[in-house]
Amino acid sequence: MTIDRDTIEKIARLARLTLNGTEIAMYQQQLSRVVEAFTELAKVKTDAVEPMVTPLTESGLLRTDRVEEFSRMDEVVAGAPAVVGRLFKVPPVV
Amino acid sequence: MEFAELSTAVTAVRAKKISAAELAQEYLARARERGAEIGAFISLNDKAVDKARQIDHLIAKGQDPGPLAGACLGIKDLLCTDGLRTTAGSRMLEKFVPPYSATVVARLESAGAVTIGKTNLDEFAMGSSNEQSAFGPCRNPWDSTRVAGGSSGGSAAAVAAELVMAAIGTDTGGSIRQPAAFCGVVGVKPTYGRVSRYGIIAFASSLDQAGPMTKSVRDSALLLEVICGQDALDTTSSAQNVPRFVQQLKPQTRGLKVGLLKEYLSGGVDAAITKALERATAELRSRGAEIVEVSVPLTAMAVPIYYLVATSEASSNLSRYDGVRYGSRADFAEKPPEDLAEFYSRSRGQGFGPEVKRRIMLGTYALSSGYYDAYFRKACQVRRLLHDQFVAAFQSCDVILGPVTPTTAFKIGANIKDPLQMYLSDIFTTATNLAGLPGMSVPAGFDDQGLPVGLQVMAGHFQEQTMLNVGAALEEIFGQSGSPGRG
Numbered sequence: 001m002t003i004d005r006d007t008i009e010k011i012a013r014l015a016r017l018t019l020n021g022t023e024i025a026m027y028q029q030q031l032s033r034v035v036e037a038f039t040e041l042a043k044v045k046t047d048a049v050e051p052m053v054t055p056l057t058e059s060g061l062l063r064t065d066r067v068e069e070f071s072r073m074d075e076v077v078a079g080a081p082a083v084v085g086r087l088f089k090v091p092p093v094v
Numbered sequence: 095m096e097f098a099e100l101s102t103a104v105t106a107v108r109a110k111k112i113s114a115a116e117l118a119q120e121y122l123a124r125a126r127e128r129g130a131e132i133g134a135f136i137s138l139n140d141k142a143v144d145k146a147r148q149i150d151h152l153i154a155k156g157q158d159p160g161p162l163a164g165a166c167l168g169i170k171d172l173l174c175t176d177g178l179r180t181t182a183g184s185r186m187l188e189k190f191v192p193p194y195s196a197t198v199v200a201r202l203e204s205a206g207a208v209t210i211g212k213t214n215l216d217e218f219a220m221g222s223s224n225e226q227s228a229f230g231p232c233r234n235p236w237d238s239t240r241v242a243g244g245s246s247g248g249s250a251a252a253v254a255a256e257l258v259m260a261a262i263g264t265d266t267g268g269s270i271r272q273p274a275a276f277c278g279v280v281g282v283k284p285t286y287g288r289v290s291r292y293g294i295i296a297f298a299s300s301l302d303q304a305g306p307m308t309k310s311v312r313d314s315a316l317l318l319e320v321i322c323g324q325d326a327l328d329t330t331s332s333a334q335n336v337p338r339f340v341q342q343l344k345p346q347t348r349g350l351k352v353g354l355l356k357e358y359l360s361g362g363v364d365a366a367i368t369k370a371l372e373r374a375t376a377e378l379r380s381r382g383a384e385i386v387e388v389s390v391p392l393t394a395m396a397v398p399i400y401y402l403v404a405t406s407e408a409s410s411n412l413s414r415y416d417g418v419r420y421g422s423r424a425d426f427a428e429k430p431p432e433d434l435a436e437f438y439s440r441s442r443g444q445g446f447g448p449e450v451k452r453r454i455m456l457g458t459y460a461l462s463s464g465y466y467d468a469y470f471r472k473a474c475q476v477r478r479l480l481h482d483q484f485v486a487a488f489q490s491c492d493v494i495l496g497p498v499t500p501t502t503a504f505k506i507g508a509n510i511k512d513p514l515q516m517y518l519s520d521i522f523t524t525a526t527n528l529a530g531l532p533g534m535s536v537p538a539g540f541d542d543q544g545l546p547v548g549l550q551v552m553a554g555h556f557q558e559q560t561m562l563n564v565g566a567a568l569e570e571i572f573g574q575s576g577s578p579g580r581g
Contacts, residue, residue: 003459015409015458016416016435017451018443027455030513034456035469037514038398042468044476051474052481054300055286055530055555060329075193081423088418091426093434 001039002032100165100259100313104206107164110153114164114208118146121166121210125257129211132233132242133224134252136171137179138211146208160206162320168252168261171212172219173199173304174293178209182295183217183227183245186421186445196293197325198262198304205320210258214248217447218412219269219297221245222519225510226449233506234276235578236545240503243273249307250277254546256577260308260317264294266301267400268498268523271535274307275498275548278537278575280565281307282314285556286530287332290325298407299330301400301527309574311536311565315339318558337559345566348382352564353491356389358522366541367497367549370572374495374538374549377571378564388487388494392480393525399480400524401517402460402473409457412450417441452513481529488554493564495551497522498535502545522550532558536568537575546575 008028012019019027073086082089097103106112122142129135139145152159174180174192176199181187195203203209216226224232224247232247234240235255242251246263250273253261263270265283274281282305289304296302306317322336354375379385416438417423424440431437446454460469487494500519509516526533532555535548549568553561 007459008455011455011458011462013435013439014462015454016413016438016442017446017454018436018439019451023448023451027452030452031456031459034401034514034517035459038402038469041395041398041402041472041476044392044395044472044479046472046475046479049475049478051471052478053474054330055481055528056330056332058287058332061324061326061331061333062329063326072193075191076420079190079420081417081421090418091430091437093431093437 001036003028003035097259099310100308101310101316103259104161104163104165107149108153108159114146114149115143117164117166118142118208118210121258125211125252128255129252129257132235132238132251132255133214133230134232134248134255134257135168135211136181136183136214136229136248139178139209142208142210149206149208160204161316162202163206165207166210166259167202167207168211168213168249168258169199169209170215170246170249170261170263172215172264172295173262174295175199175209175212178212180212180295181229183215183229184445184447184450185228186415188422190420194293197290197327198321199293201320202262213246213252213261216245216247217450218295219245219264219266220408220449220453222268222272222516223509224248224273225506226447228447231506234503236278237503239505240545241276241506243276243503245269246307247273250274250279250281253277253279253307253309254577260306260313262304263307264302264304265527266297267404267527268520270305270307271498271523271533271550272520274535276503276546278546279307279309280311280314280534280536281305282318282534283526283532284318284322284558285532287330288322288556288558290328290331292325292327296411298404299411300407301404311562311569312340312343315343315562334556339559339562342559343566344563345570346563347378347567350383350493350560350564351491352378352383352385353388353487353494354385355393355494355496356387357391357393358496362500363497364501364541366502366547370538370547370549371495371497374568374571378567381567386491388491390480390483390487390525392476392483395476396480396525396528397517397521399473399477399528400520401456402469403477403528405453405457406460406470407457409454409461412454415442415445417445421445477528480525484525484529484531492560493551493553495549498548498550502541502547526552531555532561534561534565536565538568538572
């Protein structure tokens with residue numbers, strides 16, 4: 001099965017990834033080969049099988065929804081690429 | 095100052111025969127020198143000796159320093175460490191310094207352990223060779239032309255080369271067990287839910303588990319006791335009781351049913367690995383274990399299921415890296431973005447490496463309209479059938495014994511240009527993650543090139559104790575692998 005170039009470009013847009021021409025060609029070839037190898041899954045009969053999304057059988061642990069003080073906000077903000085005070089700064093996009 | 099095991103070093107520290115500070119200095123020096131040669135670490139902890147002094151201080155005051163007093167550990171650079179850079183092996187997080195620690199790290203440090211450094215890994219834990227790290231590959235200490243394995247390659251290599259006493263890795267599809275096998279150390283992937291995932295940078299949330307990588311099975315049992323257990327900060331952590339793994343550890347296999355998985359015995363495995371498996375089987379039988387053949391036919395589908403489920407979850411998990419709040423951002427000075435989508439896309443296109451982008455693309459494809467049913471949903475359905483087949487298999491045996499990998503450590507560069515070939519090398523490890531089962535790699539001698547061989551023990555859900563006991567029996571049979579250059 002071959003994934004065409006348009007599909008690769010569409011997937012890259014959905015994934016929010018800017019790819020150059022070399023990357024698009026490479027992923028087109030590699031993903032086609034991977035997906036081709038994975039088509040054998042279609043042979044397994046799965047009528048009425050509930051999809052499994054986690055191995056956990058217990059119901060998830062929940063904690064009280066309570067507001068807590070977090071005193072290290074400056075450190076959190078310091079990790080951003082650009083800030084003004086405690087605000088995240090981004091280039092104008094409109 | 096040589097300690098074969100972490101357990102003996104901790105005993106010496108607690109008995110004041112050696113100070114934790116001396117140990118931290120020694121291991122930090124080793125990590126700095128030899129660690130740089132093999133690429134085992136991404137960052138070292140310059141506060142390690144200070145932390146060790148605090149342990150010594152507690153001991154001097156007669157207070158209990160904890161069961162891991164003075165243990166010098168490597169932590170995979172996927173686990174957040176408060177105040178210590180955490181990169182996930184990615185340029186995207188090159189400058190990320192978390193303001194909190196993962197629960198695993200917090201528990202280890204509360205128990206008296208000292209973090210020596212953050213170990214190398216494939217970017218975002220995506221890889222089977224540690225060649226996908228943005229900080230360069232980690233080399234195998236037994237043969238520096240070969241890979242250490244991945245994704246927890248730095249952790250495995252650091253333990254094998256004795257740059258740390260033990261390390262923490264994470265395992266999404268084999269990332270603890272495969273590098274452990276390649277480097278001749280013990281590596282344990284616990285049952286899904288045993289260990290809190292809080293503060294571990296997410297790759298595939300229904301598969302990821304952290305676990306120990308150690309010289310001995312006893313050391314793994316000791317670390318598991320500390321890191322296992324429910325955590326209010328991780329809703330998927332299990333309430334199951336955590337056994338006293340060390341106290342109950344015994345290389346006892348009399349009366350145990352050891353399963354051999356028919357599908358894992360059909361060839362395509364190096365002769366040295368097959369030979370080790372045959373020897374293990376014969377020895378376990380002579381020690382009173384009953385050997386039974388079991389079958390899980392859908393293991394043949396484990397790699398396709400895994401690479402569809404894991405990449406789909408990854409494509410969602412990694413959507414958080416948008417260049418706004420943290421992580422790297424593209425340089426927009428010369429060409430400003432035309433819209434928000436371009437702002438995100440250029441930052442992500444530059445910040446992620448080739449394997450991460452490949453997996454985001456595959457996962458986005460599997461989840462996209464028109465392909466969702468055929469790929470993601472189908473994979474999740476077959477996953478349930480695979481899970482059910484494993485549960486049935488464990489009705490007729492206590493553990494399953496088999497290979498970890500088809501080969502011993504391969505050459506650096508051998509599989510890098512062929513992603514499918516690299517994915518297929520995960521054939522024996524991915525099934526346990528999909529089914530949520532515990533699995534471990536135990537050293538089983540060497541091949542004729544002097545490269546370590548590992549064997550895998552798998553057990554039913556939450557049956558780590560039985561698995562560790564069989565691991566301890568294998569350790570008696572094969573011995574520990576020692577360290578390169580020291581034997």
